[in-house]
């Protein structure tokens with residue numbers, strides 16, 4: 001085990017359906033590293049993020065995030081762990097349709113007693129939203145936001161609790177080039193301010209030089225399904 005690793009994965013295996021199996025012998029990511037995750041569609045990038053965050057439990061192997069052995073936790077413990085420690089920007093955003101953009105950004109605070117909505121949290125939510133150009137849109141429900149705006153709401157929601165681990169699944173996918181750079185600036189800034197580790201799945205190879213490291217799914221051993 002690497003001493004200062006934020007993420008330590010060993011002997012990971014997960015089969016999904018009849019035709020897909022993910023296998024990662026070893027993966028270690030130091031605290032504070034900014035990592036891009038690339039690979040062909042269907043290679044298992046989202047599956048890996050889901051395992052790291054405890055949304056999926058693997059068939060075999062160990063995942064440690066910080067001091068927590070995530071793969072030993074119960075479903076409920078994994079949900080609590082995720083709410084407290086991980087900011088997840090989902091590929092399809094997963095916004096709550098009946099809540100306003102503002103309430104969606106504050107949503108992680110409704111999920112766990114460990115987080116409470118203070119004046120400071122509300123102010124920070126406004127500031128984060130303004131930094132991604134969402135001012136004036138915070139009362140709208142997701143149905144009345146563009147794809148790019150929904151994505152920015154999802155990013156603010158992931159960043160607001162200052163998580164130690166940020167997992168972003170194509171967080172720049174629906175944006176124009178200027179906004180891609182802006183969103184990456186914000187993800188990097190917030191990660192640095194919180195001393196957080198960032199794993200970002202991207203298909204956008206122009207962004208790769210900005211990361212400390214690139215994990216390419218082509219490097220993982222293919223498992224006959």
Ligand SMILES: Nc1ncnc2c1ncn2[C@@H]1O[C@H](COP(=O)(O)OP(=O)(O)OP(=O)(O)O)[C@@H](O)[C@H]1O
Pocket residue numbers: 016017019020039040041042043044045046047048091
């Ligand atoms: N709930 C599920 N049940 C069965 N198979 C699934 C399920 N979700 C995903 N898969 C399969 O797992 C494989 C990996 O999917 P995953 O979403 O991790 O790929 P990805 O690398 O993130 O792809 P993309 O770049 O297109 O988002 C795919 O073959 C997919 O069809």
